[in-house]
Amino acid sequence: MGERGVTHGLKYQARSLAAVPGSTQQSRWLVGTNALREENVVQLLEFNPETEAIKVLASYLHGQEVWHLAPHPKQEQTLATISNKAGTHTATLWGITAKQQLEKKAELKAGSGTPRSVLWHAQRADEAISIEDGRWRLWNLNTAANMVGDVGAGDLYTFWGGAWDPHDPSRLCTAGGNGVQIWDIRSMKRVGEIPNAHLMPVRDIDFANQQQHKIASAGDDCKLCIWDLRMLGSAITPLLELGGHSHWVWQAKFNPHHDSLLLSASSDSLVKLWHTPVTAGESSRCQVGSRGLQGGAGGQSKGFGKEAHDGMACSYDDHEDSVYGASWSLADPWTFASLSYDGRLVVNKVPSHTKYKILI
Numbered sequence: 001m002g003e004r005g006v007t008h009g010l011k012y013q014a015r016s017l018a019a020v021p022g023s024t025q026q027s028r029w030l031v032g033t034n035a036l037r038e039e040n041v042v043q044l045l046e047f048n049p050e051t052e053a054i055k056v057l058a059s060y061l062h063g064q065e066v067w068h069l070a071p072h073p074k075q076e077q078t079l080a081t082i083s084n085k086a087g088t089h090t091a092t093l094w095g096i097t098a099k100q101q102l103e104k105k106a107e108l109k110a111g112s113g114t115p116r117s118v119l120w121h122a123q124r125a126d127e128a129i130s131i132e133d134g135r136w137r138l139w140n141l142n143t144a145a146n147m148v149g150d151v152g153a154g155d156l157y158t159f160w161g162g163a164w165d166p167h168d169p170s171r172l173c174t175a176g177g178n179g180v181q182i183w184d185i186r187s188m189k190r191v192g193e194i195p196n197a198h199l200m201p202v203r204d205i206d207f208a209n210q211q212q213h214k215i216a217s218a219g220d221d222c223k224l225c226i227w228d229l230r231m232l233g234s235a236i237t238p239l240l241e242l243g244g245h246s247h248w249v250w251q252a253k254f255n256p257h258h259d260s261l262l263l264s265a266s267s268d269s270l271v272k273l274w275h276t277p278v279t280a281g282e283s284s285r286c287q288v289g290s291r292g293l294q295g296g297a298g299g300q301s302k303g304f305g306k307e308a309h310d311g312m313a314c315s316y317d318d319h320e321d322s323v324y325g326a327s328w329s330l331a332d333p334w335t336f337a338s339l340s341y342d343g344r345l346v347v348n349k350v351p352s353h354t355k356y357k358i359l360i
Contacts, residue, residue, distance in 0.1 A: 003348075005318050008045065008054035010343035012038055016069045017325030017339040020044070021122075022076045027329035028057070029337050031345060032066025032081060040066055042081070042102065047335065047347045054347060060102045064090075068115075073122040078105070080118040080128065091115040091130050093145060106145035108137070119164045119172075129172060129185075131162045136174060138185060149188050157181070163205040167212045173229075175202035180217055182229060192232045197225055204251045208259040211280070214239075216262055218249035224264050226279050239279045244272055244312050251326050257333040258358055261313075261350065267322035271338045271346075275313040275354050313354045318346040 012035035020028040027047040033040040044058040064083035072078035077096040082089055091108035108115065113132035120128055127148075128139045136159065138149030153159055157176030165171035172183040178201055182192035198219030208214035213229040222245040225238035247268040255261035260280035264272045316338070325339035334350040 003351075005316065005338075005346040005348035006047065006052050006054055007318065008056075008345045008347075010043070010345065012040065012343055013341050014066075014339055014343045014345075015324035015341055016066050016081075017327050017337060017345070018069055018071055019327045019330045019337075020076070021071055021073045021330065024331050027331045027335050027337075027347070029327055029329075029345075030069055030071055030079065031325075031339060032062065032069045033343065034065045034067065034341070036065065039063060040083075042066060042069060042079070045337075045345065047329070047337070049332065049335070054345065058100050060096065060100065062102060068117050070118045070120060072125070073120045074125040080108075080120075082115050082118065089114045091118055093128075093141065106141065108139055108145055108147075116159060117161050119162060121164045121169050122166070123169045129162070129164060131159050131174065133158050133160075135159070136162065136172070136183070138188075149185070151183065151188050153181075158201070160201060161204050163207050163215065165207055166209060167207070173205050173207070173215060175205050175217065177201060178219070180205060180215070180227070182232070192229065194227060194232065194236055197227070197238075198223060203249060206252050206254050208254045208280075209256050210259045214259065214279075216252040216254060218252035218264060220248045222246060222249060222266070222268075224249060224252050224262065224274070226262075226276065240276055240310050242274055242276075242311070244315070245270060247322075250322075250324050253326050253328060253336075255333060256328055256330060260358060261354075263326040263328065263336055263338075265323040265326035265338055267324075269317070269319045269321060269323060269340065271316040271319070271323055271326055271348070272312055273314045273316070273350065273354070274311065275357070276310040277357070278310045314351050316346070316348055318348070319344055 012033040016032040032042045040062045042060045064085045068082035070080045093106040094102045108130045116131045135152045140146045160175045162174040174181045180194040180197045184191045198221045200220035204218040224242040226240040245266040249266045251265040253263045262274040319340040321340040321342040323340045329335040
């Protein structure tokens with residue numbers, strides 16, 4: 001197991017975590033609480049590596065349960081949340097006022113659907129995409145929330161999330177059913193699909209930040225898969241399949257600077273760090289398995305803290321409840337945070353031996 005991280009306890013349960021996009025000098029994250037009968041908040045947290053302490057910089061009253069939050073990539077005082085009240089989920093755009101309060105700017109009305117997430121793109125800062133259980137919508141936010149595109153998932157899919165390609169703002173991936181769907185935002189049409197990416201529903205998708213066309217998917221089958229979107233077809237297999245969790249994997253997150261590092265968060269209460277130098281082009285060593293390249297037996301490393309080619313670099317057991325969030329620091333590429341449902345936020349670091357393998 002990895003070394004113990006630095007822990008911060010929230011007052012209530014929580015399941016939403018996101019790095020602050022404009023914070024490149026300090027490691028900062030936003031977290032949202034998820035209490036049923038309490039006044040929920042969105043907190044701005046900062047990690048100080050010198051004192052190894054986590055400080056609450058601000059706390060914004062939100063009221064309703066926060067199920068998802070997405071800070072704007074360019075405007076530090078703007079964020080979107082998905083909240084729940086009496087079983088009704090709502091996607092809302094907020095501004096942070098000079099008095100450190102959340103001010104409602106617009107609502108991304110979902111009709112009869114349940115919103116799952118809100119996506120931003122740095123190259124299209126005046127637009128947003130909302131992912132609902134049965135469709136996705138494109139919004140223009142210049143003056144108000146004007147819906148400019150509405151695409152249904154069809155009878156076969158329930159969307160759980162999605163990712164907007166950082167390299168190509170016209171491409172969107174959604175996690176629908178057991179597969180991954182690729183969409184052209186310009187035509188509002190599906191242009192590709194990985195129909196059986198996982199044996200059970202796909203929970204999350206993330207694009208690699210350095211390599212174009214590369215995504216990671218996380219599913220209820222306890223696995224992560226890495227894919228090359230240029231290889232779509234009926235016989236597509238993952239570049240790498242990683243199995244090391246014992247319950248659903250809720251999030252998969254590529255490191256912002258090193259595509260060979262991948263985080264996963266699961267309801268088995270574990271956070272895992274994966275080092276994949278083969279698929280990131282850092283090494284020519286590989287093993288060939290039944291579903292593409294695999295790290296060790298079944299995609300697992302042979303032991304905690306040691307890599308077996310592409311595989312697990314470290315497993316972190318700081319949490320005691322389901323881990324719903326994992327997020328890299330945007331100020332330090334070797335630091336990340338994770339959040340479990342009991343309100344425990346933990347900041348950890350990439351082990352030195354893994355860091356040196358990348359740098360040397």
